[in-house]
Amino acid sequence: MDDPRFLVLYGVLAVIAFATFRKALRDPKARLISQVDTIPIVGSSGFLSSYRNAFAFLANASTLIQQGYDEHHQGVFRVARLFRWEYVVCGPKLVKEVGAAPEHILSFRAGLQEIIPTRLVIGAAISDNPYHHRTIRTSLTRNLHACFPDVRDEIICAFNDVLRVESSEWKTLPVLPIIMAVVARVSNRIFVGLPLCRNKTYLQNNVQFTLDVVRSSQRIVLFPKFLQPFVASLITNRNKSFATAVKLLGPTIEDRLSKEREMGPDWPGKPNDFISWLLETAEGEERTAPALVLRILNTNFAAIHTSSMAFTHALFDLATHPEHLLPMREEVECVVKEEGWSKAALNSMVKVDSFLRLNNGGASVMHRKVVAKEGFQFSDGTILPHGALMYVASRATHYDEANFENPAKFDGFRFAQERQRRRCCFTDVISTAVDHLPFGTGKHACPGRFFAATELKAMLAHLVLNYDIKAEVEGVRPPDAVFGVRITPNPTGKVCFRKRMD
Ligand code: HEM
Numbered sequence: 001m002d003d004p005r006f007l008v009l010y011g012v013l014a015v016i017a018f019a020t021f022r023k024a025l026r027d028p029k030a031r032l033i034s035q036v037d038t039i040p041i042v043g044s045s046g047f048l049s050s051y052r053n054a055f056a057f058l059a060n061a062s063t064l065i066q067q068g069y070d071e072h073h074q075g076v077f078r079v080a081r082l083f084r085w086e087y088v089v090c091g092p093k094l095v096k097e098v099g100a101a102p103e104h105i106l107s108f109r110a111g112l113q114e115i116i117p118t119r120l121v122i123g124a125a126i127s128d129n130p131y132h133h134r135t136i137r138t139s140l141t142r143n144l145h146a147c148f149p150d151v152r153d154e155i156i157c158a159f160n161d162v163l164r165v166e167s168s169e170w171k172t173l174p175v176l177p178i179i180m181a182v183v184a185r186v187s188n189r190i191f192v193g194l195p196l197c198r199n200k201t202y203l204q205n206n207v208q209f210t211l212d213v214v215r216s217s218q219r220i221v222l223f224p225k226f227l228q229p230f231v232a233s234l235i236t237n238r239n240k241s242f243a244t245a246v247k248l249l250g251p252t253i254e255d256r257l258s259k260e261r262e263m264g265p266d267w268p269g270k271p272n273d274f275i276s277w278l279l280e281t282a283e284g285e286e287r288t289a290p291a292l293v294l295r296i297l298n299t300n301f302a303a304i305h306t307s308s309m310a311f312t313h314a315l316f317d318l319a320t321h322p323e324h325l326l327p328m329r330e331e332v333e334c335v336v337k338e339e340g341w342s343k344a345a346l347n348s349m350v351k352v353d354s355f356l357r358l359n360n361g362g363a364s365v366m367h368r369k370v371v372a373k374e375g376f377q378f379s380d381g382t383i384l385p386h387g388a389l390m391y392v393a394s395r396a397t398h399y400d401e402a403n404f405e406n407p408a409k410f411d412g413f414r415f416a417q418e419r420q421r422r423r424c425c426f427t428d429v430i431s432t433a434v435d436h437l438p439f440g441t442g443k444h445a446c447p448g449r450f451f452a453a454t455e456l457k458a459m460l461a462h463l464v465l466n467y468d469i470k471a472e473v474e475g476v477r478p479p480d481a482v483f484g485v486r487i488t489p490n491p492t493g494k495v496c497f498r499k500r501m502d
Pocket residue numbers: 108130132133136299302303304306307310360365366367437438439440441443444445446447448449451452
């Protein structure tokens with residue numbers, strides 16, 4: 001054993017084993033498809049350095065993806081992760097192809113499992129039968145006009161309760177927890193109605209569940225697939241959150257089910273809320289209180305996380321660029337004077353709309369897994385193998401000079417000005433164009449975006465009308481929190497509020 005030749009031999013064997021292991025981990029199927037080798041690698045491709053790169057990706061994904069976008073802005077490149085390559089898609093033509101691909105070729109559901117393992121952190125029923133997406137797309141969206149007075153009422157009460165700003169004194173408050181509390185409350189006014197939407201334990205449980213899903217997903221996906229169920233069983237609080245939700249929401253749903261059994265589906269006095277809309281579409285074993293509670297818990301996750309992140313980004317932007325406040329206040333005053341508070345009136349608030357645009361800070365969007373056995377071929381000839389995970393470089397697209405003039409300069413009203421210039425063919429906050437990707441584009445573009453836009457625009461309009469807002473330190477925006485492709489607003493960042501002074 002002391003013979004140095006053995007050391008060399010073991011060294012060589014270790015290197016071969018590692019190389020084989022690496023190939024098996026990163027390219028289980030790609031070995032058969034030599035075309036993958038022609039897809040450019042961004043970042044290190046070296047033997048050990050690619051692993052260093054995979055760790056560094058957790059902190060610098062955005063920079064690496066931006067570098068890839070600059071080099072291949074109309075194509076596909078790949079980045080090394082610990083157990084696989086990931087493929088990043090750039091440019092309008094290819095992004096459109098991702099958005100248009102059917103589920104049996106590029107799977108949204110399988111792609112989602114790679115970033116949020118829904119089966120483990122929420123429940124298999126949700127990923128196997130996502131019928132509630134239809135309820136969100138149709139009933140929730142159709143009822144936005146009718147439900148707007150409730151949304152508005154809840155926004156007023158919720159901000160009064162969480163801000164507790166009554167005087168001309170500035171009050172410095174942490175933004176993200178406040179906004180999560182408001183979004184949870186306003187969303188639940190439509191999901192489950194009064195009085196539950198104001199129950200502190202119920203709301204706290206939904207917020208905690210949301211945070212838990214995001215945090216535990218981030219950790220679980222770092223492990224190989226076979227270990228993920230075990231890791232999930234150690235770190236998620238799913239069962240506790242579910243039990244609390246069943247305790248608090250279960251009786252309301254039982255009551256609805258029993259009224260429906262007694263008086264039929266259109267019983268007099270039936271509330272116009274998400275529970276009723278779900279009951280119109282739920283079938284078989286989904287028509288039980290626990291199954292419906294899980295749907296609503298999951299819808300809370302979909303709504304609270306994304307909307308709170310987007311609005312917190314917007315509030316940090318507003319506090320850092322307070323010159324946007326007065327023009328928005330004037331706009332809201334003018335619109336409300338002419339049209340009152342309504343969903344339609346929000347359409348006339350173009351500055352408010354513009355200010356909320358592009359507030360999806362993530363580096364990537366539209367995660368898809370190739371599920372077609374033969375792989376997926378783009379029109380430029382690039383072939384991704386079966387099992388490959390791909391996504392679109394959203395942040396780089398939003399900062400592309402070809403799409404937006406002077407993109408690095410913060411201009412909250414750039415889209416309002418464009419709207420005025422073009423008069424027609426303008427896009428607004430809910431647009432799902434290939435160069436405007438906060439909600440994705442194509443077949444799986446977010447079905448909750450109409451609700452989200454209504455809620456967030458009404459919230460921003462309310463704040464600028466009633467409060468003065470400034471940064472804790474003038475001109476300083478709390479730094480974003482970065483974890484891989486996720487870029488979320490600073491969780492402890494603060495902003496100062498006071499009652500409007502003029
Ligand atoms: C600002 C807030 C929001 C943002 C930025 C956002 C963003 C997104 C994105 C990027 C996707 C994936 C698109 C794709 O992969 O092609 C998505 C999907 C989805 N979102 Fe949202 N979302 C928001 C609010 C909401 C709300 C409020 C709800 C529910 C009420 C919701 C429910 C969903 C659902 C169910 C899907 C899956 C769609 C499908 O399977 O086809 N989202 N969202």
